[in-house]
Amino acid sequence: MSAPEKLTIDTPEQIALEYSLASAGSRSLALALDTLLQLAAGGVIGLLALFGVTLTFATGGDLSLWLQALLILVWFTIYYGYFAIFEALWNGQTPGKRMIGLRVITLSGRPITGFDAILRNLVRIVDQIPGIYAVGLVAVFVSAKNQRLGDLAAGTVVVHEQALSHDLGAPAARRGAAPMGAHRLQPNEIEAMEVFLKRRDDLPSWRRERTASQLAKHVRGRLDIPVEHRAPDEDLLEELVAEYRWRGR
Numbered sequence: 001m002s003a004p005e006k007l008t009i010d011t012p013e014q015i016a017l018e019y020s021l022a023s024a025g026s027r028s029l030a031l032a033l034d035t036l037l038q039l040a041a042g043g044v045i046g047l048l049a050l051f052g053v054t055l056t057f058a059t060g061g062d063l064s065l066w067l068q069a070l071l072i073l074v075w076f077t078i079y080y081g082y083f084a085i086f087e088a089l090w091n092g093q094t095p096g097k098r099m100i101g102l103r104v105i106t107l108s109g110r111p112i113t114g115f116d117a118i119l120r121n122l123v124r125i126v127d128q129i130p131g132i133y134a135v136g137l138v139a140v141f142v143s144a145k146n147q148r149l150g151d152l153a154a155g156t157v158v159v160h161e162q163a164l165s166h167d168l169g170a171p172a173a174r175r176g177a178a179p180m181g182a183h184r185l186q187p188n189e190i191e192a193m194e195v196f197l198k199r200r201d202d203l204p205s206w207r208r209e210r211t212a213s214q215l216a217k218h219v220r221g222r223l224d225i226p227v228e229h230r231a232p233d234e235d236l237l238e239e240l241v242a243e244y245r246w247r248g249r
Contacts, residue, residue, distance in 0.1 A: 033096035120150035
């Protein structure tokens with residue numbers, strides 16, 4: 001792919017969000033990392049189960065069948081539940097995706113739900129046929145938005161995370177102001193502000209001013225920021241994004 005494919009989403013705040021769709025290569029790398037973690041966890045559980053079986057025979061008990069059944073159940077949970085559990089709890093990310101900088105979102109740009117995570121990973125059973133994700137890879141290559149079958153079923157896409165091109169630092173340290181409650185904003189609202197701040201220098205002055213005003217008005221209403229907080233619109237957006245990301249650290 002000569003250039004990253006894009007997904008553009010118009011938000012209710014009339015801001016166009018643009019995401020870089022994850023390629024088959026970056027998704028495969030994230031999958032490889034997750035698979036290594038799965039194998040490591042499975043190996044530890046296997047050793048524990050082997051120890052349990054050995055201990056059962058040594059003590060004259062008859063729990064080996066129960067231990068084997070438990071091992072199968074735990075391994076099934078690790079193999080199939082790993083992705084759904086992490087994506088549901090980590091807002092569309094697994095450890096592998098987080099290391100590569102990928103995230104699963106809905107086609108509308110919103111965070112995925114637990115149901116979305118379960119559905120897209122149930123279909124993983126088909127995507128991985130014949131064991132090397134051949135079906136999933138073919139689907140990624142032929143679909144318009146680089147979606148495997150699980151994504152098509154759940155209405156999700158995998159994208160590269162957007163990030164600001166500069167470090168805003170700790171907001172309280174820079175302005176001496178109390179936190180404004182940025183943690184109460186939704187991830188897509190933070191995403192809209194980040195995209196604007198990253199690309200504002202490329203916008204015409206009238207568009208830049210209007211977009212900053214729209215975003216600032218929206219978040220002031222969401223967070224009940226008092227009128228006396230008279231920071232310029234762009235400074236306010238920078239403060240909120242910095243506060244949100246700093247809290248996440």
